[in-house]
Amino acid sequence: MTCAECGAPQIPRPCQDLFHELLALDHSGRAPWAPVHTVVVATFYLQHSSPVAAAGRATHWAILQMYLRDGLDALLAAARQAVRRNSHRFGGRRPTVDDYPGGPPFPVAAPAPGRFTTTIVDVAVDGTFPPDGHEDRVRRWAAATVAAWTAATDR
Numbered sequence: 001m002t003c004a005e006c007g008a009p010q011i012p013r014p015c016q017d018l019f020h021e022l023l024a025l026d027h028s029g030r031a032p033w034a035p036v037h038t039v040v041v042a043t044f045y046l047q048h049s050s051p052v053a054a055a056g057r058a059t060h061w062a063i064l065q066m067y068l069r070d071g072l073d074a075l076l077a078a079a080r081q082a083v084r085r086n087s088h089r090f091g092g093r094r095p096t097v098d099d100y101p102g103g104p105p106f107p108v109a110a111p112a113p114g115r116f117t118t119t120i121v122d123v124a125v126d127g128t129f130p131p132d133g134h135e136d137r138v139r140r141w142a143a144a145t146v147a148a149w150t151a152a153t154d155r
């Protein structure tokens with residue numbers, strides 16, 4: 001059994017289950033998981049579609065572009081700025097591509113890749129998302145996601 005969306009083997013657990021376990025680690029507030037939470041969410045939803053996430057794809061894409069180009073510190077600074085800016089607006093607003101400028105636009109016309117060289121199963125390692133090397137694995141996961149969508153654009 002492989003995931004129809006990212007191509008990962010669904011053993012020991014399906015992608016969605018792993019994702020929820022990873023989110024629990026992110027929300028623990030501990031490093032190395034918490035600092036890369038934004039990257040994790042953007043990457044997972046660029047590998048897995050959901051009606052809610054589809055609307056955010058362009059923003060997720062802009063987040064990964066900035067992370068891979070400028071690094072985690074720059075991304076976190078932009079995220080903090082977005083929160084500040086958005087909290088001043090009536091009713092608030094979700095982050096947009098304008099909060100993470102400088103990258104190429106999301107390839108809206110590209111077909112979903114369906115396979116990625118790095119998936120959440122690789123980030124999970126033995127299923128526990130071990131702390132050693134976690135950020136490196138997340139970075140490879142993000143880079144593989146951008147690479148696959150970029151290749152899909154050229155098909």
Ligand SMILES: [Zn+2]
Pocket residue numbers: 003004005006007008015048119
């Ligand atoms: Zn998957």
